[in-house]
Amino acid sequence: MTGAARPSGDGPLLDVRGLVVELARDSGPVRAVDGVSFSVAPGGTLGVVGESGCGKSLTALSVLRLAPEPPVRVAAGQVLFQGQDLLALPQDALRRVRGRHAAMVFQEPMTSLNPVFTVGEQIAEGVRLHLGASRSQARERAVEMLRQVGIPAPGERVDAWPHQLSGGMRQRVMIAMALACDPALLIADEPTTALDVTIQAQILELLKRLQAERGMAVMLITHDLGVVAESCDTVVVMYAGRVVEHAPVRELFARPAHPYTAGLLRSLPALARGQEEGAPGARRRLRAIPGMVPSLGRLPTGCAFRERCDRAQELCARVAPVLEPKRGAQLAACHHPVPAS
């Protein structure tokens, strides 16, 4: 399989710089993504975590320009993929990249498949379009992809309709479809959130195996810190449209620099184990983050997290902190980061 040039040298495969995405509201545009920068190395796995409304899904969609315009508008920034700016590409050139060199898997396997085509037809469509394969070659490729993602009896399932498959099987089909053209980058938006844990474990293992076999890079959007810890090598934490921390996965979990990251980790019951107080059986309290996520139209001045932050001081209300190196490869947007000890 040949195609556009793969990245040369050691540069990042995907380099997002200063991405600003606005949403049209009755009261005027609001910034849902506000100056987001990150990069994904060839073969690497970047995790993007955050809560609903933090802009993580919109960032992912905007990278491939899949968000509906309007109401969404990419207002500024660059998305450099394999050296070219996807935001500046005309639609036909963009279509040659999308689905071929960069592909996406969504959260909802129920609604992302077309109900009136068989799964085989849907996988084959991209193969014919991007690789110029014949009908029979494309069908063969579809069977092969179904086999690779662990669907039993792929020769028969290739003619199955989406409604005949379970949620886990549909997500496998989505992955098969995304990987059919052997992309260099897979963007997966909450790919296992709708699935049960035993099926989630199967899908995550599958992604890991396929990634290793193909040297593919993955951008994984999730709210589950457990999934991040097990799957990613670098993590971006988003809050209210901005990146608040960007760090290698071990540093992030061992020594979070941003109080929001630290608060998220502290509030997890799994990590409270072994630090329990009181007699066994006595129900202990979790260390919750107070307050709630601010709505986009009504962000506080300065740092968006300051009203919930136990380290906030006067400066945080006046000046929005920028993302900058704190220690080693760890970046945080905070005036008063959590000390390392």
Next chain:
Amino acid sequence: MTEGPLLQVEGLKVHFPVRGGLLGRVRGAVRAVDGVSFDVARGETLGLVGESGCGKSTLGRALLRLVPSTEGHVRFDGQDLTRMSQRALRPLRRRMQLVFQDPYASLNPRMTVRDILGEPFDIHGLARGPGEREREVAALLDAMGLPREAMGRQPHEFSGGQRQRLCIARAIALRPDLVVADEPISALDVSIQAQIVNLLVDLQRERGLTYVFIAHDLNIVEHVSTRVAVMYLGRIVELAPSAALYRRPHHPYTQALLSAVPVPDPGHSRPRLLVPGEPPSPLAPPPGCAFHPRCPQAMERCRHESPPLYPLGGGHAAACFLAEAESRQAAPAPLSAGGVDGVLAQSPSPG
């Protein structure tokens, strides 16, 4: 109040008929709950876990008789709910409440908070006059950590976490004994989940509530539960005190389920027990042990016989033939029903 457990469930089955064909004849049944037995002690939290379709939500509703049971008994404070008329059930309804998963869909969007929280008092005639009703609603808002000004507002003015506080307030308004919480935090953001869990734990301590906590998040269940029941395809496959279950799960399904939970620690490495395949349809469960087609340790016997819940001592029980030998050592004499191990009554399925 009588002595003994608050809730006693015995051989409970909930089957939903499946109709088909031109005449709409009954062609089969979804065995959503297929013979479960357990007790819930006063003041404890029983966690109910399992994957989608295992019957945990149906069981939760059947406990409150919100869905009719097909067979078996549910005794609430000694009274058999399954045999009671709706009229006789009414005074008991006040004492058992449900909190749903979706705080967006379970509050009437046209009602104010005052009416949402005051309605239970009206229905059961428990507030003497509007003054007392108002005081009760104010006290509930205080207990939930919501401002009293919230009284005049409507649900859409609140965030997901605040709405779930309102749902909890409504559930505990009449000082119930039992609250069944069905995935109460699954729809909430991570930073809000801990707040709601803390609220539930505090309310239990202050009011002596008994919880049945249904969830698929095994970490949260461990945190809140005294004991945990693991369900698979309509049956309880393991039941144990929370710490024992997580420290030493006996059933291969429990082991697989626990090992599948991602651990938020990048340094953590452990062999993951990947179970192949997916849960079978409750419309046509496999013969023998329902887990045997996916079980890495399945034996010939598992294909034909359905294992009972074997007691393993210390209130731990597992429905697996691998636990049989350990069970003989742990409990050489047959136990009487109704004790902690009254759970044994789960009968082998007919086929």
